Amino acid sequence: DQQVKQNSPSLSVQEGRISILNCDYTNSMFDYFLWYKKYPAEGPTFLISISSIKDKNEDGRFTVFLNKSAKHLSLHIVPSQPGDSAVYFCAARDSSYKLIFGSGTRLLVRP
Amino acid sequence: DAGVTQSPTHLIKTRGQQVTLRCSPKSGHDTVSWYQQxxxxxxxxxxxxxxxxxxxxxxxxxxFSGHQFPNYSSELNVNALLLGDSALYLCASSDGPTLATNEKLFFGSGTQLSVL
Structure with missing residues (x-):
């Protein structure tokens, strides 16, 4: 029973365009959401987060949107750069403060 | 400032064996979590x-069992290995056990375990 789902295993976009990565969750008690980026042979690194009391958080080229009624969040990267090519994981914090991860989306930004 | 360090980076074992993986948390962190990917x-x-x-x-x-030492480093032990235990094992550290809003986990690069 996956509580956090990333239904797109891969995404390919042109450099300079927008990348939109999606994440759905089932547990309405999740109160904090994070995105992590992972390069090969490295551990996941924190990218951006959002509290459930907000609907948007922006950090430079990265923006996360949260739609609580739809139990959906998305990560927008504008403009996309080749260095953004990585696997992106969505994670949610549960009531015991541990993180539940999605299965990841592999983003490829084409030069 | 050293981040989270894990050892070894790669490991090959056979079914039924036991394995120990090690992790040192980021400086200033006292909590270690282990993940299997x-x-x-x-x-x-x-x-x-x-x-x-x-x-x-x-x-x-x-x-699957573990241990944490007084210096906050940690070990993950897996007994009676199965083929399905083959995975990347990630260690993550944080400042305290409750991940407060605006805090985040810091991950190591992981140990790739292959069970043959």
């Missing part, structure tokens, strides 16, 4: 250690 999947929570005690546990059998 199978191929094509996201990290799955195994357990968390704080003050040398297991504080939380995910849905993993008792073959």
């Amino acid at each position: 199978a191929l094509g999947q996201g990290p799955q929570f195994i357990f968390q250690y704080y003050e040398e005690e297991e504080r939380q546990r995910g849905n993993f059998p008792d073959r």
